[in-house]
Amino acid sequence: MHKVAIVILNWNGAKMLRRFLPSVLTGSKGEGVEIYVADNASTDESCEVVGKEFPTVHLIRLDQNYGFAEGYNKALECVEAEYVMLLNSDVEVSEDWLKPLTEYMDAHPEVVACQPKILSWREKNQFEYAGAAGGFIDKYGYPFCRGRIFEEVEEDHGQYDSVIPVFWATGAALMIRLDVYRKVGGLDGRFFAHMEEIDLCWRLHSRGYQIVCLPESIVYHVGGATLKKENPRKTFLNFRNNLLMLYKNLPQGELGSVMRIRKILDYMAACFFLLKGDRANFHAVLQARKEYTAIRSQFEADREKNLQKSVCKDVTGRYKFSILWQAKVRGKRTYAELIKR
Structure with missing residues (x-):
């Protein structure tokens, strides 16, 4: 059994694979680390790109486009590892990015999932919308992050570099213990895409597990590569x-x-x-x-x-206030301002 299986779900993303898979290969070297691309029945040259240009990467061919949630469920049926890293195809990773994640998980058995710090690939000094430095939700289910509240995305000045428990870890780069993933039922395939990782994290929390953000590990996410904002x-x-x-x-x-x-x-x-x-x-x-x-x-x-x-x-990480009221009415623009309320 592998230590870590990095699983990248792909659909018609040949260009993304060519652009970002090299960084995953060079930045994820280590004993017991294997890289998989799970292809959601692409109609472009994705499978050929993986087979010819990245021969060390394992290719999982799915028979149809199952979407993000069920696509990962199907892919993880083909994987055996202590930890799996669900990684978007539009993510560039930093050198040795896995080390802080695996070391922390090894030392903290009560923690079942974690995420790195997510910065923007286009503006590398800014947090990225989908995940930033760890996610939370308010009383009414609205998600927000350390580093992002609604459309307000902060620059990264190290202000959120502490390791803290979070409510949800982003599906763009989510490390989780595979046995627990299976135990709680994985992602809800009926969601197809969006909110499925927050739903999974809520189930983990309610069963007594912990989730953290580990900002020592950094990745850079393009974001919106499949469906643009306000699509x-x-x-x-x-x-x-x-x-x-x-x-x-x-x-x-x-x-x-x-x-x-x-x-x-x-x-x-x-x-x-x-x-x-x-x-x-x-x-x-x-x-x-x-x-x-x-x-x-x-x-x-x-x-x-x-x-x-x-x-x-x-x-x-599930706050009792309304983030709409705090941000839109009271003008709380950052997570730091919000928690000082």
């Missing part, structure tokens, strides 16, 4: 999956009140898009709520199972 499909998946995540994981005493407030906030978001003249995203939010209502019953068993297995009511 209606991305808006739909984010809103729908966020509601499903809340339904699956919220304690019974909070479910009704939180979902009532979320309904109001979602329709406010839809109106905001409409006022901007963005009818596509307006309809995406409405469609997300409609589909959530239509398929919610399919997740009842998951909710019951999660509540039964929960050993922790107040999970680390």
Whole structure:
């Protein structure tokens, strides 16, 4: 069994593989480290690129495009390792980036998942939107990070270089113990993409596990390589999956009140898009709520199972305030300002 399996999920990303896979190969050298590319039935030359240009990389050919969540579930059925690193195809890694992660995990068996510090590939002195220096959520399920609150992305001055427990680790570079990943059911394939790693991390927390960000390890993420920001499909998946995540994981005493407030906030978001003249995203939010209502019953068993297995009511990194109120009304622009409230 390998020590670490780096698994890169790919779909029609031949150019990304050529650009970023070399850094993964040179920066991830070490005993017991193996690199895999799991291909989601690409129609470009991705598989040929891996086979001809990167012969030491293991290629897992999936028979169809399963999306991000189920794609990783299918890929990890083909892998045996103590730790797996789920790594986006548009990530450039630094030298020996795995060492701080594996050493910390080895020394802290109570920690089952972690992430490095995520900086922007385009602006290497700035945090990257998807993950930054560790993720959290507010009372109503809105995610934010050390280094990023809504659209406010900070420059990295070492202000978040401490190792801290976080609520969620980004799926762009998520290291997790493979046995625990399988034990809790992995990513929810029905999400397809977006919010699936936060849902997984919530399940881990509720079962008593810990997740941390280790800023000593640094990677650089392009971000938005598959679906650009404010793409209606991305808006739909984010809103729908966020509601499903809340339904699956919220304690019974909070479910009704939180979902009532979320309904109001979602329709406010839809109106905001409409006022901007963005009818596509307006309809995406409405469609997300409609589909959530239509398929919610399919997740009842998951909710019951999660509540039964929960050993922790107040999970680390789920704040009781509204990040919308704190950021948009009170003007809290950074995580440091937010925690001084």
